[in-house]
Amino acid sequence: MVTLKDVAREAGVSPKTVSRVVNDDPAVNGKTREAVAAIIRRMHYVPDHAARMMRMSHSAVVGLMTDAVATTPYSVDLVRGTQSGLREQSRTMLIANTDGDPQQEQEYWRMFRAHKVAGVVYATMYHRPVDLGAPDFERGIVLANCYSARRSHPSVVPDDEGGGYTQARHLIELGHRRIGIVSLSPVLRATLLRGAGYRTAFAEGGLVYDPSLDVPGFVTRPDGGEDIVAYDAALTLLRRADRPTAIICGNDQIAMQIYAAAATLGLSVPDDLSVMGFDDMTVITCTLKPMLTSVALPYFDIGRAAVDILSRVNGETEGPVTPQVLVPCPLVVRQSCRQLV
Amino acid sequence: MVTLKDVAREAGVSPKTVSRVVNDDPAVNGKTREAVAAIIRRMHYVPDHAARMMRMSHSAVVGLMTDAVATTPYSVDLVRGTQSGLREQSRTMLIANTDGDPQQEQEYWRMFRAHKVAGVVYATMYHRPVDLGAPDFERGIVLANCYSARRSHPSVVPDDEGGGYTQARHLIELGHRRIGIVSLSPVLRATLLRGAGYRTAFAEGGLVYDPSLDVPGFVTRPDGGEDIVAYDAALTLLRRADRPTAIICGNDQIAMQIYAAAATLGLSVPDDLSVMGFDDMTVITCTLKPMLTSVALPYFDIGRAAVDILSRVNGETEGPVTPQVLVPCPLVVRQSCRQLV
């Protein structure tokens, strides 16, 4: 390990002066600065994070605590967004994945304290309320994709209601009047919120909401897992005499099964049936034929926004700390929805 | 911050004794130990990671450097596996995502040095050779999903050749004699290796390898991106008079398009056509109707193995340091391949 002292000795100055150069302290003579900087480069000196942190009493690392988000394909973008935001602050990220186990979570809170992380982004896989207990933790905490029922921490969540509205609105604008819905599991908050969005759009467009056209595409097994039943649900919907001309899906996987059901019945997407996805998982949306129009779940932006709020909570950045940030879910138009004449 | 000294004062012992209790040093009287432990709990004392690290000169954190692996749905399992392995060693993980940018990578190497990480797992999105340059970094480095052309670091890679063999072998055992292949981009190492696996299995089964049945499902655009063309490729294959009874896919996305092509031609999977995926992305494999038989890319195991090797490289664990570990790609049988009579 090359240390500050080594550099100082080599440069014939005091350690403090080297420290000044490293930290861009203006109170250093130009000549001295360059001489020292040259030696730093030559010796590959890298300041010791631990020592610095000890002296400064907080670190340039932010903790990311997740239940499973970091490890499911659904929402890795949240990790990317968080990292991207941190990079701009020259910070890095310590990842803790609890798998939903409270004991692991406890451990990781201790770990974060031990590391004196500058703050924590607490993210969940599903948009849902959380109760953090009292993780005696002094620095800022921001919730991502979840929110505190007791409003104890600021949160950043996707605008599911707006997303639902966007899905329905787009189809209505294309002239669809009979629109089926194959939703996520009814227990999810997202389902509830998007439902509200559909109704608003329907009302605006003068459509009546028909509950018989609104069916779940996932069912919960007794063991807590989920089974996708969108294929069968779609078959039922599409065999009706008054079958819908368009189907709104709770996610892109459901859309995949809708495509399959349509194929089974000899219906063409989008000629006979328009399909609207949700999540915008490109692995699916860009692989389906025709490519799937979807509404993106803005995980990347959620991550970035969370980091942003975090630095405000900690007072490192100017700006108000809003208790909840709603991140919009943008429409991504591809080829699966057609204009009705 | 509660410090060691605070606890010591409260307990009426020296800081060193508290330190001993924290570190399970046996040279502490039982009574003293319990008294101190009680106070530690009461005061919520958590040892300062930075101070400890400074004194001990290495940390309990391992760096995970990735080009994009941490942030693509394909391989998050690698992150999970790494974490799982580290957890058993009571370690944690600092994540660095370079997006393939050498400058960012340079920065992150510095960052890892500054953090004195105990080692680095260097993972890539695609199975490929890498050249690390000379990241003057003293601690162990293990490559995951990639390997050093100059054999300068141990690596853990998927057994693509074995995976290809498994795909072909399974279909041959089911009685298929005409097998089409829709592969990944030919520039990928995986494509090459799996091709070798196919041939071995074909030879063993007495089949002749017919190049006209082996077509790429992805093409590289001039801008470097990739377009999936498996649908069209499959249509061509399936319109032949002597159409194959089974198709081996380079990944599960390709399989999705094969399903679509089959549906277009009125062919049923698996009655008229068996389809074999690769990767085992459950988002796809369990959503397709019928569910897709695939060969799993064992990212989780690769992550775990990498951590394992890393602790050997650093001499923390007994065991040989093998220059390259091949992790098998297991067959996951579902409903898309049928036994021919």
Added chain:
DNA sequence: TCAGGTTGTGACACCGATGTCAACATGGCG
């Protein structure tokens, strides 16, 4: 009873950086 060993504990220096404050050189001004 005493030499020699074991156990339990504390004093102190040190890891590598930075904040504080003092010291020194320089130059301008009355």
Added chain:
DNA sequence: CGCCATGTTGACATCGGTGTCACAACCTGA
């Protein structure tokens, strides 16, 4: 010429732990 402002640098203490070594108290066996 004396004095103060300004610019530049270094000595030293300090952050929170742990390694080293000394030391006291207690045991053991001759």
